[in-house]
Amino acid sequence: MHSSMRLSLSLALFLVLFNFSLSYAASDPTYQSLLQCLSQSIPSQNASAILFSSNNPSYASVLQAYIRNARFNTSETPKPAIIITPTEESHVSAAVTCSQKVGFQLKVRSGGHDYEGLSYVFGKPFFILDMFNLRSISIDISNESAWVQSGATLGELYYNIWESSNVHGFPAGVCPTVGVGGHLSGAGYGTLMRKYGVSSDHIMDARIVDVNGKILDRNGMGEDLFWAIRGGGAASFGVVLAYKVKLVRVPETVTVFRVDRLLADDANATDVAYNWQSVAATTDNNLFMRMLLQPATRNRRRTVRVSIRGLYLGDANGVATLLNNDFPELGLTRENCTEMRWIDSVLWWTNIDVGTPAAVLLDRNINDADFLKRKSDYVQTPIPRDGLESLWQKMTQLGNVGLACNAYGGRMDELSATETPFSHRAGNLYKIQYSVNWDEAGNEADMNYTSQARELHEFMTQFVSKNPRRAYFNYRDIDIGTTENWSYEQGKVYGESYFTGNYERLVDVKTAVDPKNFFRNEQSIPPRT
Known part of the structure; x- marks a missing residue:
């Protein structure tokens, strides 16, 4: 077939699909109502350009581009009636007022990394306000x-x-x-x-x-x-x-390092994990250390890998000297350390090869989603050695769930718990993120992996914060609790876990600025009445 003929057929097919989309949209009363409302403050041509109804050929690609958890990208996942993609601030204002007039809930998505999909999934008719164009x-x-x-x-x-x-x-x-x-x-x-x-x-x-x-x-x-x-x-x-x-x-020069210990090979690994808990939260403020506890296999036997990753705002000699004094069990040497620019440390923490041009940070990696489940905890007193030994046993029994432990202390101890709604300040040694990813689709795999995360989280109850059991808001976890009627009492279950005593003030603010509760999701702050 000649290229000119192929081009003509492609153009004809595009026109057919485009005209079908327009005609279908014209018969969609929700689309028409929203478009008519938006056109009162936005020129109608501009308004239609930012709307993607379910019959639009680009609807699926726009929806899926910023879904970051494949668990919420199935045929059963509730889909928005329309995706609104504003390109100007005035479009957002119009979307807020018009969604209310049309009678639809509005979910707001910026990057799509909400672990529970609350920014793009809802059980009732809804629109998505997708902010990806507003990126200046x-x-x-x-x-x-x-x-x-x-x-x-x-x-x-x-x-x-x-x-x-x-x-x-x-x-x-x-x-x-x-x-x-x-x-x-x-x-x-x-x-x-x-x-x-x-x-x-x-x-x-x-x-x-x-x-x-x-x-x-x-x-x-x-x-x-x-x-x-x-x-x-x-x-x-x-x-x-x-x-x-x-x-x-x-500083112009920072230092990164990673030290791994495998329990199957190193009897010192438990000592490293135990001592990290106190040292990481009390050492020099210029040093941040993350401890990764991950299931591993050695000679066909399950074990646990203890990895310490760090960023030091200074040179390699400085951090090696510091940790030889504060944390000799780690055995950090100058050879474990790499000096670099801060921007290169950003790449290093993302597991991007050192030397890669920084422009890689502009890659949004859209349509990139794993199946995953995350949970969180706060540790306020060190887990004893025998507690860690029992944790190793539990992790090897389950086989798939890892823990990322992020050290607090330093500046985190200096700010009041009421300075902002984020209340997890002094008194917390570190935060845990429970992490499990998988590749298999389907309910059986979902149940298997999520239940492992829940079981390990339940096991850790004895070692973590209590009354309330604290959690990090950005690590969304609907297991903590959800609301069906947005009552104060239902909201308090997850609200105090995420915000402790600051939940009360958040409820007061919500009551003042959004008393009819238009802005809501399954874990939003409810108005007081």
């Missing part, structure tokens, strides 16, 4: 600040900072495809946490669309709402358009 970043090195739109990713933020300065950074997560909007509104943390605190500690201003569709900055929204969206989950209160953040100083 403006760096002001002279004032050491940046304005970042909610649809930008952490990788894009890090890259833009690096383009402007090699001695500035930002304390946020190690996964570069995470969306700024959700990460910062739920606190956000990373390898600079012990030096500078969590991400939300550095929010200077914000722009938010409230339930009335108004765009408000910090002065316009007032200090109570500004407090709530810095760690309390902004999706309960409005739609954050952008955050203004304070950048932090980093």
Whole structure:
């Protein structure tokens, strides 16, 4: 077939599909009602360009692009009636007001990393407000600040900072495809946490669309709402358009290291894990250490690998000397350490090869999703050696669930638990993330792996925080509890786990700014009445 004929057939097929989509959309009353409402404040051509109804040929690709947990990308998963993809702030305002007029719930998605899919799944008719087009970043090195739109990713933020300065950074997560909007509104943390605190500690201003569709900055929204969206989950209160953040100083040279111990080979491995618990939270604030506890196989027998990964804001000699004094059991040597720029350490923590151009951080890796389950805990007193031994037995019995233990202390001990909604400050040695991933689709695999995570979490009850048992909001976990009627009492179950005593103030803010509870999900903050 001649190329001209193939081109003609392709064009004809496109026109058929396009016209079918338009005609089908024209017969969809929900689409027409939403389009008509949006067109009152947005030119109709622009309004139709940002709407994707289920019959649009691009609907599936837009929906799936930012689904980061394959558990919520099945034929049974509830789908939005329409996806709204704003390209301007005014589009967000119109989407908020028009969704209410049409009578549909609005779920807000920035990067799609909500572990339980609460930003893009709902049990009742809903729209998705997908923020991926609102991704501008403006760096002001002279004032050491940046304005970042909610649809930008952490990788894009890090890259833009690096383009402007090699001695500035930002304390946020190690996964570069995470969306700024959700990460910062739920606190956000990373390898600079012990030096500078969590991400939300550095929010200077914000722009938010409230339930009335108004765009408000910090002065316009007032200090109570500004407090709530810095760690309390902004999706309960409005739609954050952008955050203004304070950048932090980093040295020209930082050092990373990794030391592995396999229980099957090294009798010292348990001592390393035991002593890490106290040292990691009390050592120099310039040092962050993560301990990974992972199931492994050695000579066809199950065992556990203890890995210590670290970032030191200084040179290799400095961290080697420090840990030889504070943590001799680790046996860190100069040869274990690699000096690099801070931006290269961002790549290292993401398991990207050192030397890879920093522009890789701009890759959003859309349509990239594993099947996964995550849970979290806080440890406030060291787990004793015999407790660790019992943990090794449980992990080898289950075989698939790993633990990532992130050290607290340092700056985290210095800020009040009420400074922001994120209350997990002094008194916490480290946070645990329980992690399990799998490749097999289907309910049987889902039940197998999620039940393993739940069983290990239940086993750890004896070693972790109590009354309430604390959890990290950005590690969404519906096992903690959900709400069906958004009552104060139902919300309190998960609200106190995520926010402890700050739940009460969050309820008061919610009652003031969204009393009819338009902005809601299965774990949102409810109004008091």
